[in-house]
Amino acid sequence: MTRELLDSFWRAAAYCLHPKVIALSLLPLAIVGGVAAALGYWFWEPAVGDVRAWLEDTALLEPIFAWLRSIGAAGWASVVAPLVVVALAVPVFVVVSLLVAALLMTPAIVRLVAARRFPRLERRHGAGFVAGLGVSLGCTAIAFAALVVSIPFWFVPPLVLVLPPLIWGWLTYRVFAHDVLADHASRDERLQLLRAERWQLFGMGVACGALGAAPSLIWAVSALALVFAPLLIVVAIWLYTLVFAFSSLWFAHYLLAALERLRASAEPTGTTGAPRPAALPPPSLESPPGFVA
Numbered sequence: 001m002t003r004e005l006l007d008s009f010w011r012a013a014a015y016c017l018h019p020k021v022i023a024l025s026l027l028p029l030a031i032v033g034g035v036a037a038a039l040g041y042w043f044w045e046p047a048v049g050d051v052r053a054w055l056e057d058t059a060l061l062e063p064i065f066a067w068l069r070s071i072g073a074a075g076w077a078s079v080v081a082p083l084v085v086v087a088l089a090v091p092v093f094v095v096v097s098l099l100v101a102a103l104l105m106t107p108a109i110v111r112l113v114a115a116r117r118f119p120r121l122e123r124r125h126g127a128g129f130v131a132g133l134g135v136s137l138g139c140t141a142i143a144f145a146a147l148v149v150s151i152p153f154w155f156v157p158p159l160v161l162v163l164p165p166l167i168w169g170w171l172t173y174r175v176f177a178h179d180v181l182a183d184h185a186s187r188d189e190r191l192q193l194l195r196a197e198r199w200q201l202f203g204m205g206v207a208c209g210a211l212g213a214a215p216s217l218i219w220a221v222s223a224l225a226l227v228f229a230p231l232l233i234v235v236a237i238w239l240y241t242l243v244f245a246f247s248s249l250w251f252a253h254y255l256l257a258a259l260e261r262l263r264a265s266a267e268p269t270g271t272t273g274a275p276r277p278a279a280l281p282p283p284s285l286e287s288p289p290g291f292v293a
Contacts (some may be wrong), residue, residue, distance in 0.1 A: 004254060005200060012249035015113070021245050024108055028100040028241045036093050036237060044085070052081035091147055091164075094212065094240055095171075099140055101244040103133065106179045106252075109245065113252040114184065121260055126190050127182040135178045143171040165209035172212075173205030176251040185259050193258055204254065208247040212240060 015021055114121060146167045154160040181190040194201070 004257060005204070008250055008253035008257065011117075011253045012246055015249045015253075016242070016246050018112070020112060021109065021249070024105045025238070025241045025245045027104055028097050028244070029238045031100055031104075032093055032097045033237045036089075047085050048081050051084050090236065093237055094168075095140055095143060095147075097237055097240050097244065099136055099175075101241060101248070103136065105241070105245060106176060106248040107183070109248040110180050110183065110252045110256075113249065114256060117253070118184075118256050118260060121184055121256060122263075123184050124186040124189070125183060126185050126187040127178065132179055132182050136175050139171055139174045143167055165206055165212075168209030168212050169202060169206030171205070172208045172247055173201045176205075176247055177201050177255060180248070180251045180255045181259065184256060189259060189262060193255065193262065197255070197258060200254075201251070204247075204250060208243065208250070211246070212243045 147164075150159075150163045150167065153163055177194060178190070181193065185193065
């Protein structure tokens with residue numbers, strides 16, 4: 001399976017340069033990025049002010065702020081409030097971007113891959129739009145709950161590098177795998193592939209989750225990034241949509257190829273060999289010429 005994973009990986013990377021894929025990546029940006037920009041314009045300063053007031057009124061954090069003042073780093077206290085707002089806002093926008101990408105971008109990408117690489121692959125329509133929406137919303141709700149539960153563990157340095165990619169990986173695997181197979185595979189084929197390829201798909205999801213964490217590094221460059229936080233959130237959303245486009249392409253190439261192999265292995269042996277000779281016509285019941293009954 002390593003060869004299939006690498007083959008689909010490089011094909012997905014090459015397809016990311018396709019003009020249609022680039023245009024599709026701008027669709028979630030226009031929707032989610034526009035909402036993020038509007039919310040940042042109207043609510044950024046009030047949100048930072050409310051968080052700063054809450055932090056100042058929290059007795060548990062006062063020793064930390066006192067220690068920062070004692071070492072001459074009192075300015076860092078003013079950075080904490082914007083960081084909290086960004087830390088709370090970015091995961092929400094990321095999950096919403098994933099949902100929008102799964103509903104709007106992934107079907108178009110699957111059609112592109114199928115038309116260019118698998119034009120003869122039969123579509124058996126194993127799941128409709130409503131089923132895909134239900135899977136996306138259900139998995140997104142579970143991912144939100146997992147994120148909320150795991151927030152206290154983010155303050156443990158090793159776990160903050162492990163838990164979010166695992167959550168994103170599971171969500172990516174469940175949503176994209178279903179959406180890629182929804183149109184081409186039957187229900188039984190989809191369930192069979194999800195069982196047979198679950199660990200490979202989960203590994204792909206974790207890898208895509210790790211790639212999805214890369215845009216968050218823009219907040220670690222400098223505290224100056226927080227000044228342009230509303231704009232940088234929009235930039236981060238576009239980077240996330242590019243990661244989602246790559247994820248859709250990777251899952252599409254891998255799963256459609258797996259579906260093609262599954263159907264080829266299920267064909268009867270006689271259908272792939274040399275053509276059978278034409279059947280002889282049944283013997284005639286008429287009397288041959290010159291025969292007298």
